[in-house]
Amino acid sequence: MGRGGRGSIPLRGVAMGARSTVASNQIFALVDVNNFYVSCERVFNPRLQHQPVVVLSNNDGCAVARSEQVKTLGIKMGTPWFQLKDLAEKHNIIALSSNYTLYGDMSDRVMTILRGYSPNVETYSIDESFLSLNGLGNLWPTATDMGQCIRYRVRKWTGLPVCVGIGPSKTLAKLANHIAKTHPEMEGVCDLVSMPSARLNAHLSAIEVREVWGVGRRIGAHLHAAGIKTAQALRDVSPVWLRAKFGVVMERTGNELRGTSCLALEEVVAHRKQIVSSRSFGQLVHTLPELGESVTSYMTSAAEKLRRQRSMCEAVQVFIETNPFREQDPQYSNSITVPLPNPSCDTRLLVRAALFGLKKIYRPGFAYKKAGVMLIGLGEAAVSQGSLLVQHGAGEKSERLMEAMDALNRRYGRNTVAIASAGTTRAWGMRRECMSPCYTTNWSDVPVAQAR
Ligand SMILES: [Mg+2]
Known part of the structure; x- marks a missing residue:
C-alpha cells in the first residue's frame, strides 16, 4: 500500500484535534463493522x-x-x-x-488495517472509524475501488464484514455508510462524492431525518412537527431557519448535508478528566473482604488507564450501594473521597487509599449490589521533584515497578501480576453464563484447527 509520493498535499481541515472552519474538497470515508x-x-x-x-x-x-x-x-x-x-x-x-476482551482486540486489528489506507484516521467508536482521503485520490482508480479493497482486506485478515461510506463531509460519509448497509446491490460501498445528483436526491429523500448523524430522537420529533421528515428536506431547508430554531449545531448539520465539511477529523482523543471503574456484581455481596477484592480490581484497571494517558491523580473516590430494586432489603449507599499525600499513578498507593475509604463507609448487614472507584484531579505525570518529604507512590522506583507490571500484564494477559488484595476467587465477578473464549488474547483459548 503506497502512501508516499503525494505527501506534500496539504490536508486541509484535518489539523490535529482541531475543529476546522469550513473547508472545501474534503473526502471522508466511514468504515463500520456490521453487527x-x-x-x-x-x-x-x-x-x-x-x-x-x-x-x-x-x-x-x-x-x-x-x-x-x-x-x-x-x-x-x-x-x-x-x-x-x-x-x-x-x-x-x-x-x-x-x-469485551475479544471485541476490543478485534477492534484494534481492524483499526490497524485502516491506518494502512490513510495517514489520518479518527477512531470514532469501537467499530467505526473516519478516514480522511484528501490527496489520496490518485492512488485508486475510484474511491469505490478503495472501499472494496478495504472491505476485502478486513474480511480476509480479521473475518469481519464492514461497509464503507464515502462523502464530502463526515455527516454524508455516515449517511453513505447507512445506504451501503441497506442496499445489498452496492456490495458494501457507497460513494456519494461521485454520485449523480438525481440519484443522490432519491437516496436522501428515502432516509428518515432521524437517521442523520446528530439529529437524534428529540430534535427529530421537532423536525417532523415542522414538516422536515427526510434527510433531503433537512438538507434543503434554509440554514438561517435551522439556526434560529435549533442552534448552530443543526445549522452545521445542514451545511454538512450540502457537502460543506464543518467537522474535522479528530485524531487526538482528549485526555479524560476523570476515570471511573465500577460494575454491578453478579451476585449480592455482604462482607468487607469481598467488597475489598472488587474495589482492588476496579482500581487496578482504573490505574492502568491513568498510566496509559500518562496522568497522575490527586484523590480517589470509592462508592458502594445496595440494590434499590430489592425493596424488601434495607438500603444503604455511600461514597468517600480520599485525598492522596501527593499525586500518584501507583496502583499500590491508589488501592491502599481506596481500601482505606471503603473501610470507612462499609456497614455490615447490607446486601451490596455495586461498588466502584473514581480517580479525581487528573494531571500530567510530572518528573518527580526532589522533595525533602518522602513521596508516597511516586518517584523513580514506583515508576519502574508500575512499568514492569504493565509490561507483564500486556505480554502475558490481564492480572498476571496483580495486587494481592484483589483476591483470586472473585465470587463477586460478573455473571456471564454464556461467554465465548478469549480467542485472540489468551493462549489457552486459541482455537484449534484439525486437519485430516
Ligand atoms: Mg457497526
Missing part, C-alpha cells in the same frame, strides 16, 4: 453464521447487539433478556454474554 459484537462471535464460531444471535450486556441483562435475523424479528436494541426468552425458544435465538 460488530455478533460478527466477532461468528468469526470464531461459524455455527452462529446463519443463526439469530444476540449479545447481552453485563450480567446478561439486555440485548446490546443483534444479528440481521434478530433485527428482522423486530427485537429492539436494549430489550431485557428475560422478556425475550419465549421468543428465543420459538426462533432458536442464541444469546451470548458480552466478551
Whole structure:
C-alpha cells in the first residue's frame, strides 16, 4: 500500500484535534463493522453464521447487539433478556454474554488495517472509524475501488464484514455508510462524492431525518412537527431557519448535508478528566473482604488507564450501594473521597487509599449490589521533584515497578501480576453464563484447527 509520493498535499481541515472552519474538497470515508459484537462471535464460531444471535450486556441483562435475523424479528436494541426468552425458544435465538476482551482486540486489528489506507484516521467508536482521503485520490482508480479493497482486506485478515461510506463531509460519509448497509446491490460501498445528483436526491429523500448523524430522537420529533421528515428536506431547508430554531449545531448539520465539511477529523482523543471503574456484581455481596477484592480490581484497571494517558491523580473516590430494586432489603449507599499525600499513578498507593475509604463507609448487614472507584484531579505525570518529604507512590522506583507490571500484564494477559488484595476467587465477578473464549488474547483459548 503506497502512501508516499503525494505527501506534500496539504490536508486541509484535518489539523490535529482541531475543529476546522469550513473547508472545501474534503473526502471522508466511514468504515463500520456490521453487527460488530455478533460478527466477532461468528468469526470464531461459524455455527452462529446463519443463526439469530444476540449479545447481552453485563450480567446478561439486555440485548446490546443483534444479528440481521434478530433485527428482522423486530427485537429492539436494549430489550431485557428475560422478556425475550419465549421468543428465543420459538426462533432458536442464541444469546451470548458480552466478551469485551475479544471485541476490543478485534477492534484494534481492524483499526490497524485502516491506518494502512490513510495517514489520518479518527477512531470514532469501537467499530467505526473516519478516514480522511484528501490527496489520496490518485492512488485508486475510484474511491469505490478503495472501499472494496478495504472491505476485502478486513474480511480476509480479521473475518469481519464492514461497509464503507464515502462523502464530502463526515455527516454524508455516515449517511453513505447507512445506504451501503441497506442496499445489498452496492456490495458494501457507497460513494456519494461521485454520485449523480438525481440519484443522490432519491437516496436522501428515502432516509428518515432521524437517521442523520446528530439529529437524534428529540430534535427529530421537532423536525417532523415542522414538516422536515427526510434527510433531503433537512438538507434543503434554509440554514438561517435551522439556526434560529435549533442552534448552530443543526445549522452545521445542514451545511454538512450540502457537502460543506464543518467537522474535522479528530485524531487526538482528549485526555479524560476523570476515570471511573465500577460494575454491578453478579451476585449480592455482604462482607468487607469481598467488597475489598472488587474495589482492588476496579482500581487496578482504573490505574492502568491513568498510566496509559500518562496522568497522575490527586484523590480517589470509592462508592458502594445496595440494590434499590430489592425493596424488601434495607438500603444503604455511600461514597468517600480520599485525598492522596501527593499525586500518584501507583496502583499500590491508589488501592491502599481506596481500601482505606471503603473501610470507612462499609456497614455490615447490607446486601451490596455495586461498588466502584473514581480517580479525581487528573494531571500530567510530572518528573518527580526532589522533595525533602518522602513521596508516597511516586518517584523513580514506583515508576519502574508500575512499568514492569504493565509490561507483564500486556505480554502475558490481564492480572498476571496483580495486587494481592484483589483476591483470586472473585465470587463477586460478573455473571456471564454464556461467554465465548478469549480467542485472540489468551493462549489457552486459541482455537484449534484439525486437519485430516
Ligand atoms: Mg457497526
